[in-house]
Amino acid sequence: MIWALVAADLFGTGFARSALGMEQREFDYFALALQWPGTICSSTRHCCAANGCCRSEPLHTFTIHGLWPDYDDGTWPSCCRHTNFDMDKISPLMPILEKYWPSLYCSSSSTCFSGRGPFWAHEWEKHGTCSSPVVQEELQYFSTALDLYFKYNVMEMLASGDIQISDDKKYPLRDVIDTIKDAFGASPQIICKKGSIEELRLCFTKDLEPRDCLTTSAMSKTLTKEKHCPRYITLPTYDPIVFSNSTGEVFTEANNNGIYIYTA
Template sequence: MLMAMKIQSGLPPIVLLALLPSFFSSLPSAQDFDFFYFVQQWPGSYCDTKKSCCYPTTGKPAADFGIHGLWPNYNSGDYPSSCDPDSLYDSYQIEDLVGSMQEEWPTLACPSSDGNKFWEHEWEKHGTCSESVLDQHSYFHSALQLKNKINLLQILKGAGIEPDGGFYKVSSIKDAIKEATGFTPWIECNVDEARNSQLYQVYLCVDPSASRLIECPIFPKGAKCHREIEFPAF
């Protein structure tokens, strides 16, 4: 790179060295991103599959949407991942949040755990890519605050959409969430053992400060839903 600059510019090496800091500061950072996906997951759909689920060691979670993650993304549809291998998950940094995280951000993966492995994965894969804005504590705290602001179950129940094993139009689910939040969600489905398409995850987009909802610049690619989908009990 330096040789190329020397050849193209004809500047002496000492001048080129002086220019390097400003040159590299103008390059895109690996931790730059445009927005977050804030993703909430319905536990009944996670468990109602061939793979099934395991309750956390702290007990069965409440029958409510739980946080899956707060994921930095680019407007292009790509996303950064595992940006800082030196920034390891440290449970001591979030001691004051653990009680809330066990309630609002539980893991249903097998084998049963207390959640720390799940949160470690979320921080090291996704959270480290937002460190220019949020430190570890702020990252998890911001996700909890968003969850408190966006009560999906209450929103859907208010529109007559209940987790009762019934089938509902995807358009009705989207309309209910948009009417309540002001922003268009993206709905991800999975399938149960009978191959019924069911409400699995809801994505909403958040600004880079993780403080306010925005319209999604782009929707993710994922499992498409049928026109009508099941909302299973949990």
């Protein structure tokens, strides 16, 4: 097995190719980053209406973190165009975004050009603006990510290898990788937290076809041992802490809506 490290979006822009405002070359490939709520939401201590972890029914599927344009050398572009996020532009997608692309935190997200804002604003301004020429505008960015998410259903891939959600069941990391590779046609990246999957990434060419995710040892200095995936990993569940002050309307909507990185 080949073990590799890659910098996550969670760790800031330390490996971004260029500083904000400087010209950045065209990206090489996309990474569709997916989060496992069972790992992230188990650490939730305080709730708010915007946090998907606080819904009355726990999330039992991978949710989208973002669609990230990356470079083959292990770096990535960020904040490429000065275009502020506009919620109105993605209003047709709101029900599906709430369900499959929720924030799993209460704090507002940093943005490139407008300070702080919704989770979606962060993803569009930091990553979506660097997705040209494949993706040109905001609605297309979110639509493209959702299309890939549904076309390449990771839960179905895992089920094909009899890998299920469980608090006590541990699966060989190699089996998880091979199951996804057989179904997807390319090697994913997996990020762990305390032995549980925290994030899983599927990678795509600029033609949106599956490709192996990048393996590089150049990123090893940015990550801690807490991100290492052991030989056996879990897909845990969690008990939600429901936001007590939320309205019935909010939760009706929610209920209808859920590194050590190994690369084979």
